[in-house]
Amino acid sequence: MVFDIGLALLIVAVAVWTIAARDTFAAVIGFVAFGLLLALAWVRLAAPDVALTEAALGSGVTGVVLLGASTRLRHAEISAADKKPGAMLRAAAAVLCTVVSAGLAAIVLVLPHPAPTLAPQAAANMAATGLGNPVTAVLMAYRAIDTLLETVVLLLALLGLWSLTPDPFWGGLPGRRHHDDPDGVLTFAAQLLVPVGILVGIHIFWVGSVAPGGEFQGATILAAMWILAAMAGLVDAPPVSRRWLRLILVAGPAVFFTIGLAGFAMADGFLAYPESHAKLLIVMIEVPVTLSIAATLALLVAGPPERMPQQ
Amino acid sequence: MSDATVYGLCSAVLVGLGLFGLIVHPELLRKILAFNLIGGGVFLLFGVVARRGAAAGFGGDPVPQALVITGLVVAFAATALAVALLRRLFQETGRTTLRSDG
């Protein structure tokens, strides 16, 4: 209890810093710290699956995207920082936000007893899938349609991002080319870290059927390792017009959708799995989905194309 | 007051803080950061609801937990898209805010 109160206060303190810091770079560091502390809170809330996602995606990869933007926009931000809104508006905003917080806090305090729960339904559903991790069972069977739509949302976000490409670079390579580290420290570290990281990513994906983990967490780690290799200059991004790249991107949602449709023939509806083969089918969906998500996340971090292959 | 309630109150504060940042910061990148703080608060509230719904031998209700995982991934996609929009705005106009008088 004391631990939880301390952690909650720390989370709020870091959030205040993220909002109040003058320098955007410092605010982004505050945000990464915020994600790390939230991961601890998720462990305390008995949600290790979410803790994994938060540590990898919410803090790590999101932090890198925001950091890249903050360094590129740094000089512009300094001049914009002078144009803060007036004291009246700030006071009004403070009052409004206090009311919102107080309202939410009141709701938290009067939440019903006993709490409503879908856990028994999820447990009943889990038995049919042959999976040992309830969260994966929910993602892949009980609420599989959400997960299917989510993979599509990721693809749509990537399409939106690519459509912001300046005309001359259409179909080119995303991000800047990073060169080898002058004294080789980064190259050395990346050569060691990336293989270990790929192993960890596959491990986290694979244990997802029986223990906390799963395709989103594993895919995020794989994506992060690819970006690390790119930052160390070990690999370069492919041009986004390559057909094999686009095949990897759509393979996951396509397989997911196909097996979902096959549910009409094999079982009793869309995304229904026949009980005897449920686990096999789920693994058949998860492998390409993991690859697709990893590629999509990595390309979302890399940003729109900014150069052509010849350069 | 249970452990979950502590985090519930924390999430209420986070949503308020994020909303404040979203309103008062003119820089778009700071607005994106603030928006992610609101997201963190909302997800934490889901976590509290999940923890309170512990049943059937699970430490928490897996349905809200799965929703939060989905939400985190979508929040990341939205952030990446927003950052790309902001960078394009900066390339085109040299501005990082939405004000036209600056």
Next chain:
Amino acid sequence: MSLALDLLTILAVSAGVFFFLAGTVGLLRFPDALSRLHALTKADNLGLGLVVLGLVFQEERLFAALKLITVWLLTLLAGATVTRLIARNARPAGPRG
């Protein structure tokens, strides 16, 4: 046997926690970036190592123990790399040029 192991855990974890304290004091008290870097990385990585050692005494399965040690080795590698990179960047702006 289990009591002895518990005692070892308590000793190692306490020592580890002490090094975290030392690292944080160094981070707060040392005058310039390079000496803070020195205090932080040495003390904290040793602290984490001792915490891992203490927890290994509690593990019954080899795989779990190996995983704990992997976490420490990864942190060491990351710490060493990043420290080197920060030091390279901090030097031109540092007090002694």
Next chain:
Amino acid sequence: MAEFLLAAAGFVLGMVALGLVRILWGPGDADRIMAAQLLGTGGIATLLLLAEAMHVPAAVDVALTLALLAAFVSVAFVKGSAGSEADGA
């Protein structure tokens, strides 16, 4: 045992909190990245202690992920703060 490990986790978290003061002070990016590094190491130690104290072995996987991602983020921080001139060289 569990109480002792939880107390140790709380203590490390307290040290992390003090390290945050360094982020608030700055003055340079180097200090802020170091404070983030401290947060990473301290966060990992806290997670490992929590894993044993709460009997949640999966928290070790979270620590493993955090160790990898901390390295990744720190490298990005250093490359970012070095500025575009160092990157283009």
